[in-house]
Amino acid sequence: MSDVLKTDPSLTSRKLDVEHAVRVRYSAASQKTEPSLCCPVEYDAKYLNVIPQEIIERDYGCGDPSRYLQPGETVLDLGSGGGKICYIASQIVGEDGRVLGVDMNDDMLQLARRYRQEIGDRIGHHNVEFYKGRIQDLALDLDRFETYLARQPISQANQWLEAKQEADRMRSEHPMIAGDSVDVIISNCVLNLVSIEARQKLFGEMYRVLRSGGRVVLSDIVSDEVVPETLRQDPNLWSGCMSGAFVEDEFLNEFKKAGFYGIEIVARQEQPWATVRGIEFRSITVRAFKGETEPSVDCHQAVIYKGPWQSVQDDNGRTLQRGRRTAVCDKTFQIYTQPPYAEQVIPVPPYQQVQQEEAMPYDSYSGEVRHPRQTKGLEFRKTQLPVLEANCGGGDCC
Numbered sequence: 001m002s003d004v005l006k007t008d009p010s011l012t013s014r015k016l017d018v019e020h021a022v023r024v025r026y027s028a029a030s031q032k033t034e035p036s037l038c039c040p041v042e043y044d045a046k047y048l049n050v051i052p053q054e055i056i057e058r059d060y061g062c063g064d065p066s067r068y069l070q071p072g073e074t075v076l077d078l079g080s081g082g083g084k085i086c087y088i089a090s091q092i093v094g095e096d097g098r099v100l101g102v103d104m105n106d107d108m109l110q111l112a113r114r115y116r117q118e119i120g121d122r123i124g125h126h127n128v129e130f131y132k133g134r135i136q137d138l139a140l141d142l143d144r145f146e147t148y149l150a151r152q153p154i155s156q157a158n159q160w161l162e163a164k165q166e167a168d169r170m171r172s173e174h175p176m177i178a179g180d181s182v183d184v185i186i187s188n189c190v191l192n193l194v195s196i197e198a199r200q201k202l203f204g205e206m207y208r209v210l211r212s213g214g215r216v217v218l219s220d221i222v223s224d225e226v227v228p229e230t231l232r233q234d235p236n237l238w239s240g241c242m243s244g245a246f247v248e249d250e251f252l253n254e255f256k257k258a259g260f261y262g263i264e265i266v267a268r269q270e271q272p273w274a275t276v277r278g279i280e281f282r283s284i285t286v287r288a289f290k291g292e293t294e295p296s297v298d299c300h301q302a303v304i305y306k307g308p309w310q311s312v313q314d315d316n317g318r319t320l321q322r323g324r325r326t327a328v329c330d331k332t333f334q335i336y337t338q339p340p341y342a343e344q345v346i347p348v349p350p351y352q353q354v355q356q357e358e359a360m361p362y363d364s365y366s367g368e369v370r371h372p373r374q375t376k377g378l379e380f381r382k383t384q385l386p387v388l389e390a391n392c393g394g395g396d397c398c
Contacts, residue, residue, distance in 0.1 A: 041063060047066075047091050050087065050119055051088075052119075055082045055084050055087070056084060058082050060189065061189045062269075062273065062283035063188060064188075070092075074181065075099045075183065076177060076185045076186070076209065077099065078186070079189075081108045082112050083113075083128070085186065090125075099129070100130075102131045102133045103131075104132060132146075133177075135194065136198040138177040138205045141170065144174065148163070149163065177209045181211065182214060183210075183215075184217060185209070185217070186218065189220055189283070192242075192245045193241065195244075212290060213289065216260070217287045218285065219284070220246065221241045221245045222245050222281070222284055223242075224248060226247055227243055251284070261315040261316065262335075262340045263315060267284065268284045291335075294331050296332070297359035297360060297361060299329075299330040299354040299359050300354055301329075301348065302375060303336050303337075306322070306346060307322045309322065318332070324369055325370045351376050351377055
């Protein structure tokens with residue numbers, strides 16, 4: 001780790017080309033193992049048996065988002081590198097699932113693709129595909145674009161403009177990853193390698209390609225303090241997953257700004273992986289969900305927050321008071337009765353289901369209390385008293 005701290009003083013006078021620094025570092029790491037690029041991670045050994053040692057040795061990550069996948073899902077791995085997580089995911093999602101890996105590094109893609117047929121034969125199904133692309137631009141298939149450039153080389157400005165137009169056409173007509181097409185997005189120590197300027201687009205792209213109700217599970221390196229600009233201009237520290245690290249709380253806030261909800265840290269490294277000039281860097285894994293897009297309608301539903309906090313507020317600003325029957329729209333009710341909220345609330349559905357075509361528009365931010373007569377129905381007049389047995393001894397009957 002000491003080598004990466006030998007910063008060239010001249011670096012502070014020019015802006016770092018992040019993509020170049022990352023490409024050079026990881027191209028070299030695809031040819032020769034570089035231990036300083038990864039954190040110790042324990043993977044389920046049963047999924048490693050089918051993966052060649054070359055891929056295992058040249059996998060660089062800081063967590064295992066694959067453990068949060070389910071059978072049958074379509075999975076997108078951002079910055080798939082040598083393909084290790086993709087091949088693990090292939091076994092978890094099974095033959096009915098699908099795994100898409102995206103990476104911009106030719107050497108890493110070559111490593112991942114080299115064993116695709118062999119690994120698929122060992123697993124018993126072939127459901128993994130690798131694409132060349134930038135994770136902040138998931139619509140542009142760089143393999144397809146490079147084929148175009150080979151036929152239409154650029155030597156004049158008008159040809160460059162035509163190439164840009166062709167790239168836009170490809171994004172629109174032949175997107176590499178289509179919108180609303182993915183159940184789960186995973187990544188392993190990759191988001192911090194993207195330039196600061198491209199990160200808003202990166203989170204927007206993740207939101208675009210996820211299906212409604214889909215989720216991201218991302219392992220990344222975060223810092224406990226803001227990384228100063230002098231360190232941000234160091235190519236070794238950036239490509240080494242440190243200079244580009246998000247501050248821990250800011251990382252979670254990026255998901256909120258992009259429109260995700262149910263954002264939570266599901267794993268966090270207790271001891272720092274690295275410390276540079278007093279700044280600690282550690283791995284965390286974050287899970288977040290894409291919001292539903294249906295309109296807010298009133299189906300006479302409510303939820304009761306169990307506690308232990310007196311009140312909580314969700315990512316959309318709705319406040320739930322402990323023990324109170326909080327009125328919610330149908331969309332919010334469906335969200336709250338699924339992970340990650342389901343264990344925190346008690347659902348209160350209506351006695352008689354309200355049909356969607358009969359439901360009225362509803363202000364889901366009102367926070368009003370749902371009167372029991374709304375869920376039971378105004379005409380509810382039932383009387384039912386407990387039946388007491390003559391020989392009741394205080395068992396299950398009382």
